[in-house]
Amino acid sequence: MDVNEHTVIEFRAAYAKDRAAGCLQGLDHYQALFSGCDDVIAREFERLAGDDGEAPDDDLLATSLMGATVRETTADASTGRRTESTSPYRLDENLGPYQLEEELGRGGQGVVYRATDTRMGRAVALKILRHLGPGAEQILERFKREAQAAAKTEHPGVCPVYDAGIEDGIPYIAMRYVEGRTLAKCISETLQDAGTREDTMVVDFEVHEEQASPPATSSPTPTGPQNRSDVMQAVLLVEQTARALHAVHEAGVIHRDVKPGNVMVTPSGEAVVMDFGLARDERSDLETLTRTGDLFGTPAYMSPEQLRSQKELDRRTDVWSLGVVLYECLTLVRPFRSTSREGLYQAILTKEPDSPRRVNPSIPKDLAVVIASALEKETDRRYQTSLDLAEDLRRVREYEPILAKPTPRRIRLTRWSQRNPGLAAALGGLLLVLSAGLGTSLLFLGQSLKEQTEKQKALAALSDLKADTDAALDAYAEALEKEQVRNERAETANRTRLQTLESEKTELQKKLAAANALLKESEELRRATETDLEVSRKRIAAIEEERDRLRKELEGLRKSLSAVSGSEKLERLKQEVTRLSRQVQSLERTKADLQERLSKEESDRKAREVTNARLVELKNELERRLMQLTAKPPDAGSAPAKPPASKKAANLRTLQLVNRFSHPIRIRSVVARLPGGTETQVTIPGGDISSASRTTQVSIPRGTTSVAITFWRFDWRNRRFLRRNVVVTQRISGKSTTVELR
Incomplete structure (x- = not known):
């Protein structure tokens, strides 16, 4: 049984369970549960919905439409051959000026084709709507808003829109056709190569619903990339995505559905953001299409403020989603997981994710701090822009100090108390009782x-x-x-x-x-x-x-x-x-x-x-x-004579060495050159100059014309001083008292 067939069986089990409970979910929910198999889940969801005589909920249209640049083929579970789904158009037909050539993917109400613009002679990705059904006006308005949001940004990391319109009553959007795979597909293939997956409950449709098979055998916990080059490659992809989203935010658009399935990875390793079906224009004066209480987005990647249905969402909600994507890329698991949607919502709102270093020890400490900062539940403690997140990821790649700081223990204790008020109150009371008992015992013990x-x-x-x-x-x-x-x-x-x-x-x-x-x-x-x-x-x-x-x-x-x-x-x-x-x-x-x-x-x-x-x-x-x-030669039986303090002070002068590097240095030697070419070794009181104190002082003879300072630089990567001499020579004028080491 291959991976696609196994995924279909698991999806059927979840679909049957939700239908029996009367809480059937939309396509986005199931695509989020089975990330990396969006095409297979979309086709099976459409078939099951047709068998039930139900159409997918129009409120979930935006998350059911596939990304415009997905270029993946699915294989038949039993024969391994490519299967063609039913389409509103046959291949080699024209939709307006576009000739359809190949179906790339489909969702509950949308299909994406690879087509050729006969006017320009270029390949495009053509997204069209079908089976509009009830609520068609709202669906068309959202489709139009997706085209407008994507067209507002000009950035190489954002999939551009070439054209949008309605032909024969069918709306379409023409976008750039990009070769490559979605980031979700990359994660899925890495999981398959590692032989790992999350535990799921499999229900066989051939037996009674109550006879559920036990959980599938779990492979070892996925750990993600193990060497630094693979870790930094994943970091670079998320950094490129963050910079593209920053350009989108600067244009006044919030994506609201950032996930691996909406990020394309080209053959050259570049990240491209797509699918603006849920994007919102911050600068628009038009009435929003979202009703109070509606949830838009993929649940596993939604921010706490999205789950609370806050109307005033800003760019920081996309920063949270980027943090989830980064966590999943580095550990191959999502930070928040549950067997039910309600449990997932509760985990996102109240629980802290496991440290990514516990899942993948290859993740550097600074990178774990960056992930934790992106997943802060309080928006004010989160990265304020996607560019801030991208810059800290760049600093991690280039061994520079990051700006993000770990969450203090006081705040973590306060959050734990808020998440577990009953347990916190019980522990507090127990602590008071123990303190009182201990005080009484100590009083009697002191008297005895x-x-x-x-x-x-x-x-x-x-x-x-x-x-x-x-x-x-x-x-x-x-x-x-x-x-x-x-x-x-x-x-x-x-x-x-x-x-x-x-x-x-x-x-x-x-x-x-x-x-x-x-x-x-x-x-x-x-x-x-x-x-x-x-x-x-x-x-x-x-x-x-x-x-x-x-x-x-x-x-x-x-x-x-x-x-x-x-x-x-x-x-x-x-x-x-x-x-x-x-x-x-x-x-x-x-x-x-x-x-x-x-x-x-x-x-x-x-x-x-x-x-x-x-x-x-x-x-x-x-x-x-x-x-x-x-x-005056020294006596044989006496201690070495010391020159008078006044004479010594008269023959010496103080020279201040200033460290202008961003890292500590270790002074190896200071040589003072006197008139006539004479050189004198100067005593160093303290060899190291840290990046915090910055300065140290040495005493040099009066009349010194120049000094030569030899020192070692500190290597942040290996946490040690590089044993390579760096020499700085500077002339000393009559009044100069400072030498800057830079």
Whole structure:
């Protein structure tokens, strides 16, 4: 027996039971009881209603119409073949400009076809009414209101309406055709894969009504998705649905029938909201179609204010339904369950749902808080908009802190007392009686114990005196022993420190000697360079004088050359002119070489001056440290000397570290850089800076030019510090006292 056949048998049993009791329910009630099998239940409900000669209640029209984008096929329970239900139109016929191609689903009074708009050449989902019967005007008005409500919103997560009208007396709505499955179908298939279902009472129609078979064997409790990726996929679908509903609410429309059967999941994993048959326009001035006391919606997903038939429903009623859908997606069971409609109503109005983590331990704690906030019975404590719910779901997916807070225990105790007033009054009275009895017993017990106490005080005083004496002697001996150990440790520490200081002093003396040698060598180089520079300048001046003399002589030869006529003399003068020209060129080249050498030596001189300045600074620093080491060495038998508080305060300044992250950080090191390149490790009083206190203080030497702070960041996901160093370097000006870590 497959799942569809088993569902039909269970539906027949429930239908027969309600008919025998005279309280036959509408199609929406049975579709809610058998979620995920809407098409099968709708066909069987129509057949049974026809056999009884009854038409479905027109007040339940909106919940009996199937969603416009359902694309599911049903199989015959015995043969597994697709069955075609009777339709007002045959396939391949036209309804106005639409050519019918395939029946997608049906309800008590509506059928949905896949059709082609012959004007635009596009596929549409065509919903039409049939068998209007009594109350046709009200049914048509609701059908028109569904088209108007869906057409008011433009959002990718809302199924848009292309067209609406009446053709041959049959109303229709043309909507976007979307491939995919309903969320109810996804939940049903997950239940089938897990081999789980809820316990139901099965009644065989072949035997007498009173001979009901025992409850079906129950499989293990369904737990829903087990890994984080599957849980977050379900969360993402509900988040997309919430954002689409927020767009609907912003357009002034309340859906009032949010359930898995009205949410389509496309092959790409996108959620699409559909079926606005029960939607209400908040901004409309028209008289509402709902009569006082009417209940519209699917009972399992209705909010407490819907069940109370409150006229002023707002967008928070859809938030409640989203919370039920989210609970069912993550646990594969509904938060409120009962074998009767009255029991279901009472559970929704008075009982708190089981924690989803008890059903599915894979659900994170923050997500359970989000579900509980969406299912708050008081609307003021619920999420105020669908967008608020969507944003908290996004924060859960992205490991961010949520805005919702768990319900305080005081409020939970008050609600329990309101739900169970008799038991609460009995427990209160019992507590008062027990308190009075306990007080009386304690009074008599105190009087009897008082006499014993007085008798034992004398013995206790003597015992205490002896114990105090022994304790004082032991404390004195222990103090002497600790003092001796402390002195020995101090002496050892002083010897070690003295050796360390001697080693450091020797090393500093070596470095100082090396620095003096470098300075002496640098000074000799400077003097030699100055001498070379002076010689080069003199040579350049001599070359320039010789060049000027040769130019004058060359000029005189040229003038003499113009006046001479003899050929031999003329040739000799030309040779002399050529020789002088070459000498001038040679002098020019020599001058250029000297100038280049002079420039290079000038650059070297400046570089040596910079190096000398650094060497002087290093020498001064070494001399200062050497003076500190040789000024007053510690005694071998005394404790390490502490510098005076005033001198220490004069050499230090306070620096405030500010945590600008939204999570705690752990300071690993703080290094202060002094003039001359010297670095000093700074003592850290407290390593961690929380996201609440934000600040900590460290002491750095005066004259610090920059600080380098190394810290670890806290990982909220793994609840530990990431052992990766993050370094922040900041320059310290004369007056700055704050470093922001961001």
